Amino acid sequence: MSNSAWREKNIVFIGFMGAGKTTIGKLVAKKLDRDFIDIDEEIEKEYKMPIPQIFAEIGEKAFRAKEKEFIQHLCDYKLKIISVGGGAFLQEEIRNVCLSSCIVFYLDIVWDAWKNRLSSIVDSRPVLQGKSMEEIEELFYKRQEIYKNNFHSKIEISNQDMDELAECIVENLKLSWELHETK
Numbered sequence: 001m002s003n004s005a006w007r008e009k010n011i012v013f014i015g016f017m018g019a020g021k022t023t024i025g026k027l028v029a030k031k032l033d034r035d036f037i038d039i040d041e042e043i044e045k046e047y048k049m050p051i052p053q054i055f056a057e058i059g060e061k062a063f064r065a066k067e068k069e070f071i072q073h074l075c076d077y078k079l080k081i082i083s084v085g086g087g088a089f090l091q092e093e094i095r096n097v098c099l100s101s102c103i104v105f106y107l108d109i110v111w112d113a114w115k116n117r118l119s120s121i122v123d124s125r126p127v128l129q130g131k132s133m134e135e136i137e138e139l140f141y142k143r144q145e146i147y148k149n150n151f152h153s154k155i156e157i158s159n160q161d162m163d164e165l166a167e168c169i170v171e172n173l174k175l176s177w178e179l180h181e182t183k
């Protein structure tokens, strides 16, 4: 792959619900002056309803199919910053298309930091609803197995400030672009 091709790849943020993909993705896009796309927001626009309502009225299966369709479509583009939903990487076809055509950046939040975010995100995340803390922790570590085996770059998240995290990610990306240029 040519140097410019690597530098122009889309950047895709993955990680568990509430890790900060949407928040951090937006900040990174601003710092790099690139377009930002949040797949959950695109699906909400398409159905003109929030995710909990999509799950309740149309169903998770249709949501997952739309998630795959939108991500596959975006992978034909370049220079985009894309935050996918926390469940997107459960689909093998999504993992494959992102890993082969984009730089996949894993936001690896630690459980102790994540559990403090639960109360602020649970109302908008149907997958978390009706589960005990033990069940959520189990899901957290089960999903972690998928994320940790399918990324190009990662950053561990505990309680850093959002802007500090976005800055670290931009530095990491710039370094990876430079490394590819010297190859």
Ligand SMILES: Nc1ncnc2c1ncn2[C@@H]1O[C@H](COP(=O)(O)OP(=O)(O)OP(=O)(O)O)[C@@H](O)[C@H]1O
Residues within 6 Å of the ligand: 015, 016, 017, 018, 019, 020, 021, 022, 023, 024, 040, 083, 084, 085, 086, 087, 117, 120, 121, 125, 159, 160, 161, 162, 165
């Ligand atoms: N570094 C951070 N420090 C403190 N709070 C944060 C940080 N990053 C994100 N948050 C907060 O955590 C919540 C979840 O963040 P966000 O919506 O970005 O997660 P997400 O990874 O996109 O989740 P999902 O997979 O469900 O889309 C938001 O309320 C956000 O303000």
Ligand SMILES: O=C(O)C1=C[C@@H](O)[C@@H](O)[C@H](O)C1
Residues within 6 Å of the ligand: 016, 017, 040, 051, 084, 085, 086, 087, 088, 124, 125, 126, 127
């Ligand atoms: O982790 C998940 O399964 C999900 C995460 C959110 O981003 C949304 O995509 C939706 O709530 C499902």
Ligand SMILES: [Mg+2]
Residues within 6 Å of the ligand: 021, 022, 023, 038, 040, 083, 084, 085
């Ligand atoms: Mg999000």
